[in-house]
Amino acid sequence: VTRGEDTDESSDEDDDERSANEDEDSFENGDEDERGDDEGEDEDADEYELDPDQAASDALTIDKLEAKARKSSNISENDLKFGRTTLSKLHSLTKRIHNSPTLTDDLAELCKKHDRKPLKVIKSVPTRWNSVAMESKRAIYLRAPLDSLVTLPRHNSTRGRGRKLKSLKLSQMQWQMLEQLAPILSHFLNATERMSVSKQPLLHNVILIINILEAMLKKAANDTNLHPLVRYGVTLGRDVLNKYYSKTDESIMYRCAIHEFPLPPRGPIQLTMF
Structure with missing residues (x-):
């Protein structure tokens, strides 16, 4: 991916970006309707909810x-x-589809056409750990169906109320950036899942x-x-990770936990352990 203007953008790119930015504040602030369930992803919502005070402190640190x-x-x-x-x-696209x-239903039909499992989108929630990672990963898998969905004429009619769906179409460069970001975010998702196992001592894994x-x-x-x-x-x-690392x-x-629960003598720890 190179920096600069994306040549695949249409002439009304500025209007599209302004439309997408209308939801940016709600994404950052966490509207009430952002907290709905999505195919079981919120089943353990309390476990993954951020403490408001901690979230505010983290935001200041960042x-x-x-x-x-x-x-x-x-x-x-x-x-x-x-x-x-x-x-x-x-976020605006997944929210609109989710609601x-x-x-x-149209997305499910397009999944069949593009040889994809008919999975639903995952909607990120600002106060939920790793929700952007899950949203991005699912969207990348559904990229072809999503690109087809946003261009369907019936969702872009001038007679319809609300924003045309094509205003939420991601450009090639935007998709490429998400594809680069998703594997990085997945490490944090896997780490969270690893440290969320119940009935097991986990303190010795923190520093590792x-x-x-x-x-x-x-x-x-x-x-x-x-x-x-x-x-x-x-x-x-x-930088943020190292700030909290120093708190250990x-x-x-x-x-003490590392001393009590030493790793087995298997040689160097692999970065693929997640």
Whole structure:
């Protein structure tokens, strides 16, 4: 992926992005209707809900780290807008499909046409851990059906009320950025699932998993094949991770747990352990 304008965008790209950005504030603030169930994904909602105070503290931390990172990067406001618009478009599209039985049925039919399992979209929720990872992964699998869905004439009629669905069509560059971001996010999803197992001692895994995530982020940050925005986001993620990593020094329990539950002598830990 290269930076710059996407030549596949239509002439009304600016209007499309403005339409997608209408939902950006609701995505960041978490509207009430964002908390519905999606094919069982919210079955254990309480377990994965973020504490409001912790979320606010994390947001402040990220803002400070981002301000620092911006000073030493060549990421422009247009670059950041492109990234926000990509996620906003995806969220707006999945939200609209999720709330429409007609769109859901049409998507299922298009899945058959494109040789895809008729899966439903997953709608991200700002206050839910890893929901963007799940939303992105599912959308990438359904890319062909989704691209066909947003161009169906009946969902873009001038007589219909509301926004035309084609305004939420992701460009080739936006899809490519999501495809680069999704594998990185999946590591955090897998780590969360690993640390959410019940009736097992897990404290001894904390530092190990942070080490694996940190190494993964470092590798991605140095990967020149990735979109600059992805590398920029990865760098910020690594800064946040290391901030909380340092907090393990405030308690002896983590290292005591490692001592009590040593890893079996199998050689170096593989980064693919997730």
